[in-house]
Amino acid sequence: MRVGIISFAHTHALGYASILRDRADVECVVTDPGHVDRPAGESGGRELAESIGVGYADTLEELLAWRPEAVIVCSENVRHVDDVELAAAAGAHILCEKPLATTREDASRIVDACERAGVLLMTAFPVRFTAQYGELRHRVRSGAMGEILSISGANNGKLPVERAWFADPALAGGGAVADHTVHIADLVFGLFPDAEATEVFAVANHLLKPAREAETAGLVSIRYSNGITAVIDCSWSVPDHYPTWGGLTLRVIAEDGIAELAPFAERVDGFTELDRSPLWLPYGQDLDAAMLDEFLGAVSEGRQPTPSGRDGQRALEVVLAAYESIETGRPAAVRAL
Amino acid sequence: MKPSTVGLVGAGGIAGVHLSGWLSLGFEVVVHANDGQAPVLTRRYGGRAVGSLDELLEAADIVDVATPTHTHRAVVERAAEARKHVVCEKPMALTVADSAAMIAACEGAGVRLFPAHVVRYFPAYAVMQSAVAAGRIGRPAVQRYFRIGAAPSRPWFRDRTLSGGMAMDQMIHDFDLARWVAGDVEAVYATQAGDETASSTTVQAILRHRSGTVSHINGVWGRPTLRFHTGFSVAGSEGLLEHDSLRHGVLGYDGLSDAEQASYLPPVDASSSPYTAELSDFAGAIRDGRTARVSAEDGVEAVRIATAVNRSLDEHTAIALEDLA
Structure with missing residues (x-):
């Protein structure tokens, strides 16, 4: 299968390229014309593609002329919509990085473009592919924990230093709230597919990395139509030199007990004298690989992949309500899809 | 003069913990509880049960209020009236107004007031x-x-x-x-x-x-x-x-x-x-x-x-x- 990657702007693209390079059933070509506009010192372009060992196209037109059956859109969040429209029109099925878009209108345009072109659309929420999340979902839905009351989640990470645009609202659509709320919002929707988020209250500040334009810390409280509540800590609060990029934890509080999910917990701990720092060697599941399995499997079989574009829209609506609440200091209604 | 006797009011969950704590610090402790459970507590941990709040206030240098929250203000005001320093289990009271009244009562009586935020x-x-x-x-x-x-x-x-x-x-x-x-x-x-x-x-x-x-x-x-x-x-x-x-x-x-x-x-x-x-x-x-x-x-x-x-x-x-x- 021919699979294209549009842009190395999102650092996840590097991981996707490596996974696709190693798949015998996939040919992978990347285009990253935007790298010339990125700040000096940020990697990208043909040089990066060659160092990973995947093909390279100088322009998006050239990539699409190669007739990829599927593409992964990894450009800056505000550019998703234009890239998706072009790729969909060229007949490629689409896996789009999260957040799906930065505005409601752009998200609709993405979904509409894919429907119009008759191509599949998936949103990149890899944490859904944690095997134990599947087990937790089964337990929650079967009622084995009693009524679910509330969810407390934290998705914290380092402020991405390899790419400045993450903390530039003009390109990212926001900061930590846009970047990190969506994963846990999506996990909660995955547990309760019939529930709607109804209202959001959020706070944010710039106390971490105050020189950056975007907010770097945030807390988002969500009410759902089924009576459950959730709070998400979406802060970029992991120190720059911490032994790992960050993590995600989810505490599900139920009538009969509590479940704690930590998808990135599996690791070997140690210490090295070589650079006098802790060693933290993760050996957990490769969630990106599992997500790409689902995407490429759905493309092969012509079925809708999960999480869908609509799942991406639902998570984005929570983010948009969070920004409205940060602006007004009051709870904000979540717009129904 | 160094305070030497604590009057512990209440005999519920936290009272036993406070009682053994005060005893380990070398204080004499007298205990009174409206529910009649003070002797049960003192038999288990030590100290001496007394029959009334008045008797407790008579004996104590420090009053430790370990009663249900809604009663804190009344007990603390009695202790302040008797010019005893007060330790009060958290929350101080059910309202800001009650808490402020407790502070005013203690300040007026010239005694100290400490809320037990143990964490x-x-x-x-x-x-x-x-x-x-x-x-x-x-x-x-x-x-x-x-x-x-x-x-x-x-x-x-x-x-x-x-x-x-x-x-x-x-x-x-x-x-x-x-x-x-x-x-x-x-x-x-x-x-x-x-x-x-x-x-x-x-x-x-x-x-x-x-x-x-x-x-x-x-x-x-x-x-x-x-x-x-x-x-x-x-x-x-x-x-x-x-x-x-x-x-x-x-x-x-x-x-x-x-x-x-x-x-x-x-x-x-x-x-x-x-x-x-x-x-x-x-x-x-x-x-x-x-x-x-x-x-x-x-x-x-x-x-x-x-x-x-x-x-x-x-x-x-x-x-x-x-x-x-």
Whole structure:
């Protein structure tokens, strides 16, 4: 299968390229014309593609002329919509990085473009592919924990230093709230597919990395139509030199007990004298690989992949309500899809 | 003169802990409880039961109020009238007005008043707060605290008119800690799920501090089988501090039957307990005329935050603390 990657702007693209390079059933070509506009010192372009060992196209037109059956859109969040429209029109099925878009209108345009072109659309929420999340979902839905009351989640990470645009609202659509709320919002929707988020209250500040334009810390409280509540800590609060990029934890509080999910917990701990720092060697599941399995499997079989574009829209609506609440200091209604 | 006798009012859950704490510090303790349970307590831990509050006030140098929350103000005012220093279990009272009246009564009588926010004396929290205060993680930006445990078995806790509910009774520990670390709170928002009066419940509160720091506080009252579990994460501009009470234990057992485990577990040593450290700090503050780690004003501010959280739960909106009546 021919699979294209549009842009190395999102650092996840590097991981996707490596996974696709190693798949015998996939040919992978990347285009990253935007790298010339990125700040000096940020990697990208043909040089990066060659160092990973995947093909390279100088322009998006050239990539699409190669007739990829599927593409992964990894450009800056505000550019998703234009890239998706072009790729969909060229007949490629689409896996789009999260957040799906930065505005409601752009998200609709993405979904509409894919429907119009008759191509599949998936949103990149890899944490859904944690095997134990599947087990937790089964337990929650079967009622084995009693009524679910509330969810407390934290998705914290380092402020991405390899790419400045993450903390530039003009390109990212926001900061930590846009970047990190969506994963846990999506996990909660995955547990309760019939529930709607109804209202959001959020706070944010710039106390971490105050020189950056975007907010770097945030807390988002969500009410759902089924009576459950959730709070998400979406802060970029992991120190720059911490032994790992960050993590995600989810505490599900139920009538009969509590479940704690930590998808990135599996690791070997140690210490090295070589650079006098802790060693933290993760050996957990490769969630990106599992997500790409689902995407490429759905493309092969012509079925809708999960999480869908609509799942991406639902998570984005929570983010948009969070920004409205940060602006007004009051709870904000979540717009129904 | 060095105070030597404590009058402990109440014989419920916390009273036994305080009684053994005071005794281990070398105080004489007299105990009175309206429910007639004082002799049960003194037979178990020591001290001397007395038949009336008047008798207790006659004998005591310090009065320790360990009664249900709704009675705190009346007992503290009696103690102040009798010109006794006061230690009062948290929350100080059900309302800011009651708490302020208690402070006024103690100030008017020239006696000290200490609210028992004991978690400030739990070593992990104390170590964290002093590291933050020393600037070791820069400016705190976002902090999380959680407190999970079985719902209290005594019925009055589940009656918000008597206890103030879970936010006032349990989460107030973490409201106080969040404010201790990041300063005064300007606004709160909270949600609750589950029936506080009958079954499991949880409250998730968000606090916005004047310093700009934001805090998430999560309290759970659950099934009796739920282990007591607390923790925090405090992230600042230059670092991160985290703790989980179920990790870092000094001694653990596995493979034994429940009965064997119980018999192997050492009794909690009153002399090294955070409760005793707290009472010792209060006693020293009274003796030496110095401040303690927690003040009556801290107690009022914790009640103010919990009151705002309860109002947010009722009104489903954010509450500015300055808007509280």
